[in-house]
Amino acid sequence: MDAGTLLHALNVAYALATLALTTLGLAVVFGLLGVMNMAHGEFVMIGTYAVVTVQQWGWPLATAFPLALLTCAALGYAVERWLIRPLYQRPFDTLLATWALAMLLRKLVEAVYGKGYRNVESDLGAPLSFWGTQYPAYRLALIVLAIVLMVGLALWYRRSAAGLRVRAMTGNPVLAQALGIDTRRLASQAFVVGVVLAGAAGVLLAPLVRIEPGIGIDYLLDAFFVLVVGGLGTLGGFAGGVGVIGGSQAVVSSLFGQTSGYAVVLILAILFLWLKPDGLFARR
């Protein structure tokens, strides 16, 4: 493989890895609870601001992780308890409520940190030279991490008792409750896990991306397209959605330019909604 091809392959892998990281949380919440969390991107944004905050305080950057996890978990618990729970089975109302939540979170961050761009000073972005090309070492680490995370999650979902309970709940909530599974607690946990995953993705991406209060919408849109293509509630569908959306955008962009790449994603999303509304791997 020559250096140019390797660079393009790594770029595609990176695009897929970041898309998987930022979408996973939404897939968990949407797939398990049927809740379209429009504030998903804002939790990614909060993750990036956790890094900005620890940097301001002069703490080591790694401490952004616990800070983001705690903040997102607390927010996620409160949101599920007082905003989402009264609205289960009312998908449109949930959509509006979480959209309002997104605006509220955005404005809160604006009020505290201002509208300006922030930057995370770190040498993590530094390039690494190998096989005749240069690639940021941190991006390679993210690609590996995304793969490990996906495989780990798949194993957990298939093998563990908790995974079994989650599958029981999504398969038939009434029956699961009758069997003594505390579906309410499980739902709360699933939501918290979803937004914590979003926050963690924000922390991981902070050294590489633009940071300002409005970035959430970018992550929400991409995540939404992935779910449209992949369908709900299966890891295979999720992986397929990431592959189709991220892969086609990255490949078409590098061949024909960004505008074409973006157009292809939109066309794919429309085609899938029209022809395969349940996604690649429909559960039904």
Added chain:
Amino acid sequence: MDRRSFLQSTAAATALVAARHAFAADALKVAVMIPQSGPAGLFGPSTQACAELAAETINARGGILGRRIEPMFGDAGLAPAEASQAALRLWKGAGAQVVLGMHDSAVRGALVGLFKAQLPYFYTPVYEGGECARGTYVNGETPQQQLAPVIPWIAAERKPKKWYMIGNDYVWGRSTNAAAKGFIEKTGAQVVGDEYLPFTADNFDSSLARIRDSGADAVLVSLVGGASVTFNKAFASFGLTEKALRLGTLIEENTLAGIGAANARNLYSSAGYFANIATPAAQAFAEAYAKRFGAQAPALNGLAESAYEGFLMLEAVAKKAGSLDVAKLDAACEGASYKGPRGSVTMRARHVEQDIYVADVGDKGFRVVKTFPHVASGQICKA
């Protein structure tokens, strides 16, 4: 204006607020259209502060034609039709007699059509050039102004042979790069590629691969705001900072804060203003700004400061015309001149001749490395 007279006049501003009766009975209401929302909303607070400081400073030395300036702010961060509505309310509703705008070109087009030269309109931010409507007075830097002296200077200093041009896909990005192409070819260098990206672009990997493959040793960055931040960060992370220098004409203090100084090696910015220009007038302005708005003041930048320049130009043109009538202002504006934070500024063809500064980036932000005095705007509007 030297620093002492500047500070004195600013101090006097406070005293004069108590002595309003010194002015003619009716205040001069100036509609100031600035982005209070939307993607450019980031520049709202600093622009408003600069406009307020300008009004206070001019009021302290007697106002405009003996009338006290009363600024009224409208949101220009909206779609052009809605921004026009906001301007119309300030004009017809609240009685504004002059409009000053620091906003994008789409809104400018709508406002020029709305006003139809019935009231004077001072347009202040950096823009792509070409606005020749009557009654419209442009203070902002044009691509010709920011590039004509700078590209030959970079050619002499750094000797790049191959330029790559990247920009956002709209009138400013394309006009800037089109102007640059001529200047680049005149230096004997070659343009090896140009591309234009939608505002939604947030992944520049494919562009960076093309830049790398093109062997470019200089890149003209005509991306705006967030796109510029993301592009420049990724540019550094791919190790391109040592391979190619970067030049931008809209990389101001906020954009640089997002990029980070560590990612800005071999990055040049060309503009009519930087917050840390070392001339006495610029320093006096920065001191007055800090004194007036305190430690929490929104950071100074070239876009915000342009609103201050717009007021100084209004003062100069109105004084020369002795009136606020558009026909008289149009007749008098040629050659109207003032000395402000940017240096000496003179109106030609309803655009301005002004100093252009080139900065590179050190640990503490921009460092002005070269000043070109009295650069022409390159615009030829018929009188």
